Amino acid sequence: MSGSWLPTLAAMAATAVGLVVLWPLRATGRRAPFLVMVVAVGVAGSALYYLVGTPEAATPTARTGEPASLRDGVVELQRALERDPQRADGWALLGRSQQALGNLPEANRAFTRAVQLAPDEPELLVEAAQTRAQADPAKQFDDTGLQWLRHAQRLAPGSERAGWLIGIALRQRGQDAEAAATWEALLPRLDPGAATALREQIAIAREKAGLPAAATPPAATTAATALTVTVALDPAFAARARLRDDASIFVIARVPGGPPMPVAVEKHRLADLPLRVTLDDADSPMPTQPLSALKEVEVFARLSASGQANRQEGDIDSPPVRVPLPHAEPVPLLIGGP
Structure with a gap:
């Protein structure tokens, strides 16, 4: 496997995944500019150049070609992980690549393996939880996904993406008051436009929870x-x-x-x-x-x-x-x- 194509594969995966990670707000039935904030903390992959340690050491001398497509790259990546299955970063890259190809069950399995190998990486936990929900037919965060998100938030209390997705998971469970409180805690860290959009979602959650609406002064x-x-x-x-x-x-x-x-x-x-x-x-x-x-x-x-x-x-x-x-x-x- 040529080390030179790994950053390209990661970038291809990240770009394609960016098109599908916008689903959470659709699950709430509302669209808002806050999606931009969610995407802004999205997927990165090109740093996985060192997937197999020293690229030359993992490259058979007879193989000099590079994958012609993302799908070919996935095959090469799977072969590399067969040789070295303990690389959490490799499984995460495989998850992003499978997600980019639309293979959500395979992406979920790859991210689950990555979390097993690196259970205390906040960004990985968040990405794995979101992919797990995307792979669910009803697009629901199950108990495992919510557990990953809460663990990510404990590890990185400032994670906007973790807080946003926890709020979605709580709303899916009908815990609207808790969702509103979770999102309210995010507001101080957001720019004004994102905060305004999130307040709209908070207002919806508060209404469904039977909480009084925030007073709007004249x-x-x-x-x-x-x-x-x-x-x-x-x-x-x-x-x-x-x-x-x-x-x-x-x-x-x-x-x-x-x-x-x-x-x-x-x-x-x-x-x-x-x-x-x-x-x-x-x-x-x-x-x-x-x-x-x-x-x-x-x-x-x-x-x-x-x-x-x-x-x-x-x-x-x-x-x-x-x-x-x-x-x-x-x-x-x-x-x-x-």
Whole structure:
């Protein structure tokens, strides 16, 4: 087997799988832009170049050709796994490839084998659970799939995809209140557009659970309590710091002296700095505590390399500023300043 075609096979599988992983929202009967977020955390495969260790060592000298198609590549991959069946990454790649070919039962079997070999890999657990549900005739998450998702969430509490799919699994079981609570916990980590779409799904789940709908304040009230914030990096800090291009900036408002849960949050790219944003009720992650219901907030900005709103090691916060509401003037925030 030529090592050079493995990244190509993985990329082909990943591209094709991207077309079929959009089914969960269809299972809820609704379409929403949040699908984009689910896909954004989707499948990666090209890193499996080292599937058989040293590619040359696994390549018979008489074989120099590369697979002509994904289907041929799957055959080659199956032969490699017969020689070395303990490679979880190889079984995962086989699962993605079978999924791309539409062979969902075979994909499910391959992912199940991968999970048996690597039971503590969060992304693998999530991918295996989703494939297992796709292979089910009713597109349902069974107990095993839900168990994998919950284990993935325990291993990686910030996993948006795990949280989203757990919510779907709970709704399939008629546990709408639990689904709503699971999705509400995701909101602080989403960009504004995805959060707005997810709130629509939360509203549906709350209605089915018989829970009260989130109060929507009048437009005038929302405008009166909207809070404009500017965010910038300290020039000296920016010059000496090694900042990742994919780092995120969170603009967060919370109750002064209260719990760390934001009452309003927006996520932006580091490349967007300097920022001027407006926080309002649309940015409230918890429908029961909109920004318009507060008389005072503490606002700050967080530079996050992990992309998670919850504080992680290495994150850098601007000094918090306590602001009475309503507040007419923009609130300046500086990250990395003295």
